[in-house]
Amino acid sequence: MRISVANGSHVEIVKMRYHGGMKETATITADLKQAGLRATKQRVALLALLRGAPMPLGVEDLVRKGKNSFDTATAYRMLEAFVEGGLVRRLAFSRDRTLYEAQGTHHHHAICTSCATIVDVEACLPRTLDERVRSTAGFASITDHALEFFGLCKACSRKQS
Ligand SMILES: [Zn+2]
Numbered sequence: 001m002r003i004s005v006a007n008g009s010h011v012e013i014v015k016m017r018y019h020g021g022m023k024e025t026a027t028i029t030a031d032l033k034q035a036g037l038r039a040t041k042q043r044v045a046l047l048a049l050l051r052g053a054p055m056p057l058g059v060e061d062l063v064r065k066g067k068n069s070f071d072t073a074t075a076y077r078m079l080e081a082f083v084e085g086g087l088v089r090r091l092a093f094s095r096d097r098t099l100y101e102a103q104g105t106h107h108h109h110a111i112c113t114s115c116a117t118i119v120d121v122e123a124c125l126p127r128t129l130d131e132r133v134r135s136t137a138g139f140a141s142i143t144d145h146a147l148e149f150f151g152l153c154k155a156c157s158r159k160q161s
Pocket residue numbers: 112113114115116117152153154155156157
């Protein structure tokens with residue numbers, strides 16, 4: 001099945017869970033410094049947006065929500081720096097759309113292939129899988145994993161039946 005997350009269609013919010021929580025500007029400033037980044041007005045605005053977002057956002061969503069605080073090119077540059085500094089996670093569910101979310105507690109995602117709704121899933125596979133993958137791959141260590149689940153949300157399922 002083709003994944004329509006790619007078409008950038010409007011995303012519906014179904015579950016409110018704030019990635020990392022809505023934090024004070026002071027905390028954001030401190031976290032940016034910790035990541036080796038100067039706390040410019042634009043960076044603070046972008047990171048605050050990501051931390052307040054109930055679900056992962058694309059760069060175009062962020063520019064729109066930022067109400068002209070930064071343009072697309074600037075947003076991309078800042079996001080790259082955030083990813084490198086461990087402040088933000090890059091999610092590539094589809095080839096032509098990249099989403100970003102503030103680094104929070106470890107979790108996975110369930111993605112509706114029809115309307116592109118994304119729900120955070122707190123459950124994680126047993127960590128023993130990491131060890132099995134490590135030995136199978138012949139790695140020294142496994143430090144993280146990403147695993148997403150695709151299906152139909154109930155609203156889309158009703159529409160199709
Ligand atoms: Zn759906």
